[in-house]
Amino acid sequence: xxxxxxxxxxxxxxxxxxxxxxxxxxxxxxxxxxxxxxxxxxxxxxxxxxxxxxxxxxxxxxxxxxxxxxxxxxxxxxxxxxxxxxxxxxxxxxxxxxxxxxxxxxxxxxxxxxxxxxxxxxxxxxxxxxxxxxx
Numbered sequence: 001x002x003x004x005x006x007x008x009x010x011x012x013x014x015x016x017x018x019x020x021x022x023x024x025x026x027x028x029x030x031x032x033x034x035x036x037x038x039x040x041x042x043x044x045x046x047x048x049x050x051x052x053x054x055x056x057x058x059x060x061x062x063x064x065x066x067x068x069x070x071x072x073x074x075x076x077x078x079x080x081x082x083x084x085x086x087x088x089x090x091x092x093x094x095x096x097x098x099x100x101x102x103x104x105x106x107x108x109x110x111x112x113x114x115x116x117x118x119x120x121x122x123x124x125x126x127x128x129x130x131x132x133x134x135x
Contacts, residue, residue: 002032003058004050008043008071010061010113019115020058023122027130029056043071047108055105056130061113063097071110072099090126092117100126107133 005020007013013036021031032054037043043059050057062071090098090109096117099110109126111118121127 001028001056002030002054003056004046004054005031005034006037006043006046006050006057006059007034007113008037008059008062009065012113012115013060015115016060016111016113016118019118020060020111020122023119023127027122027127029130031058051106056107056109058109058111060111060118063110063112075101075108075110088129090121090124092120092124094120096121098126100129102133 003024005017007016010016017031017034024030033050035046035050037046043062047057047059059071065071087102088100090100090111092098092112094114094117096112096114098112098117098121101108101110107130111121122130
């Protein structure tokens with residue numbers, strides 16, 4: 001199955017993309033498209049486009065900001081209006097955190113821009129969830 005990757009104000013873009021692609025292989029997921037975003041407006045448009053083509057979208061980066069660029073704050077109002085059926089925090093032993101939102105058949109997965117944290121999360125509960133969810 002294909003998915004979209006949005007690199008949102010991420011610092012280690014190529015490393016994160018390679019780590020994610022490698023971690024998704026055992027789950028039979030493939031990154032169909034990778035796009036870059038540096039503003040909330042662009043992120044919103046890219047998410048809209050991503051869900052026109054794929055049911056799974058990964059957003060890497062933007063979680064460490066403490067201002068208007070912080071991705072969780074940007075998505076909070078959108079998530080509230082879409083009434084997700086599942087919202088789950090993804091914790092990592094290193095302290096990095098991600099977030100999974102499910103609405104119908106669509107999954108939005110927010111990940112930190114740390115390759116090791118991405119790999120660990122996909123080896124853990126996130127990988128297990130993606131293997132068992134009906135996509």
